[in-house]
Amino acid sequence: MNFNFLSPVSDAVLAHSELLSPQTLGKKIKIHSKQHGVPELEGVQIAIIGVLENRSDVNYMGEEFHLDEIRKSLYSLFPGNWHKTVADLGDINKGESVEDTYFALKTTITILVQKKIIPVIIGGSQDLTYANYRAYDDLAPMVNIVNVDCKFDLGDSEKPIKNDSFVGKIILDQPYNLFNYATVGYQTYFNSQEEIDLMDKLYFESYRLGQVSQDITIVEPVMRDANIVSIDLNSVKASELSSRQRISPNGLDGKEICAISRYAGISNKVSSLGIYEYKPSKDDSSTSMLVAQIIWYFIEGVNFRVKDDDFSNESNYQKFITLVEEQELVFYKSIKTQRWWIEIPFLSEINNKLKRHTLLPCMHKDYLDACDNKVPERWYKALQKNCV
Structure with a gap:
């Protein structure tokens, strides 16, 4: 080598x-x-x-x-x-x-x-x-x-x-x-x-x-x-x-x-x-x-790394769905580590960089904000970048 x-x-x-x-x-x-x-x-x-x-x-x-x-x-x-x-x-x-x-x-x-x-x-x-x-x-x-x-x-x-x-x-x-x-x-x-x-x-x-x-x-x-x-x-x-x-x-x-x-x-x-x-x-x-x-x-x-981002098995996570400004936001919470993710939807009509649903790491606070009808900023920016 x-x-x-x-x-x-x-x-x-x-x-x-x-x-x-x-x-x-x-x-x-x-x-x-x-x-x-x-x-x-x-x-x-x-x-x-x-x-x-x-x-x-x-x-x-x-x-x-x-x-x-x-x-x-x-x-x-x-x-x-x-x-x-x-x-x-x-x-x-x-x-x-x-x-x-x-x-x-x-x-x-x-x-x-x-x-x-x-x-x-x-x-x-x-x-x-x-x-x-x-x-x-x-x-x-x-x-x-x-x-x-x-x-x-x-x-x-x-x-x-x-x-x-x-x-x-x-x-x-x-x-x-x-x-x-x-x-x-x-x-x-x-x-x-x-x-x-x-x-x-x-x-x-x-x-x-x-x-x-x-x-x-x-x-x-x-x-x-x-x-x-x-x-x-x-x-x-x-x-x-x-x-x-x-x-x-x-x-x-x-x-x-x-x-x-x-x-x-x-x-x-x-x-x-x-x-x-x-x-x-x-x-x-x-x-x-x-x-x-x-x-x-x-x-x-x-x-101390823990593999907790495999969402193929439903027993590994909890799923939460909220509605913000008529937009459905889907959150995932790892049962093992309590870490949160939010789904970035795949927009098929736009030539976007993501070819499937992608999960974006986020905080519990982002979920609470979404429950209060506030769009999480990280999610908004990630979505906009896919549309560019």
């Missing part, structure tokens, strides 16, 4: 790992080292990959960076009561060009996802999400992306790709595989009115920081529907981070970003996670430990 793009985990990290307690993650995971090469992937369910690429950062000044501190923090944590095997495959170095790095990342993700291994990408600039998305060209007909970010990153797709404009490229570049794009934790003052209007026009979902902080559970249904989750560390407030990482006094706190990561892990659909915009500094320990804990919570979530 071709993993030529990957360079091993540094000797400094391995030496640090030697001194850790035998119960720590560093002693439990398979590690790509100079001495032993890339580990066997038999039985591995989660693979960590670093990507040392930041040239498309709008503020790029030629600086190099490494991920040693994140690895040291992660390896020093104790695993939960887990039954999943984790591997650290080392780093993808900068290619000759940014496109070369994209190609290496895209190829690596495609191989891993085909093997039912979830890649966890720790990266430089967030435009790497574009390469992550392109890895699905041969894997899935339609892709849902969730971006945990203070900005939408739509940008001007006519210009070269940057870390604040990669979503525009994802929307407009062929092949068109994007079905839904959702932003979690956006802050209005960081986004132009044009971008906010465009999100509405395309029926994409956006959850403001205030909404997420008020009720973190609103993130769960949107994660349950995601294939790719991309986390921008700039969505985290300054007080939680090291000096070079601080962007805004407002943002998600450490607990919230870890809860969001756990929701991503629990989702049966999420098959890749990226954590981006990491900038090491001399007082690095708080950021590297936060990234390590985000990864820890994701692995924890994956360990």
Whole structure:
């Protein structure tokens, strides 16, 4: 198998790992080292990959960076009561060009996802999400992306790709595989009115920081529907981070970003996670430990995945039908997990993207709203996207 793009985990990290307690993650995971090469992937369910690429950062000044501190923090944590095997495959170095790095990342993700291994990408600039998305060209007909970010990153797709404009490229570049794009934790003052209007026009979902902080559970249904989750560390407030990482006094706190990561892990659909915009500094320990804990919570979530979305057997779910504005809405509730779904009807007269009834993850509150004659917003947007 071709993993030529990957360079091993540094000797400094391995030496640090030697001194850790035998119960720590560093002693439990398979590690790509100079001495032993890339580990066997038999039985591995989660693979960590670093990507040392930041040239498309709008503020790029030629600086190099490494991920040693994140690895040291992660390896020093104790695993939960887990039954999943984790591997650290080392780093993808900068290619000759940014496109070369994209190609290496895209190829690596495609191989891993085909093997039912979830890649966890720790990266430089967030435009790497574009390469992550392109890895699905041969894997899935339609892709849902969730971006945990203070900005939408739509940008001007006519210009070269940057870390604040990669979503525009994802929307407009062929092949068109994007079905839904959702932003979690956006802050209005960081986004132009044009971008906010465009999100509405395309029926994409956006959850403001205030909404997420008020009720973190609103993130769960949107994660349950995601294939790719991309986390921008700039969505985290300054007080939680090291000096070079601080962007805004407002943002998600450490607990919230870890809860969001756990929701991503629990989702049966999420098959890749990226954590981006990491900038090491001399007082690095708080950021590297936060990234390590985000990864820890994701692995924890994956360990608690429950298959409850098979609705072929009626004894697995309860079905509820309500009438809203003369529209029949059909809800399903899993008996096993108490999670809710709503049916998106198939409109045969419209050349739509769905060829059958599709179930959209939702919350109990959406059902209660429907009972009060209110149309659930997620359902409305999904229906409109099918008609476009």
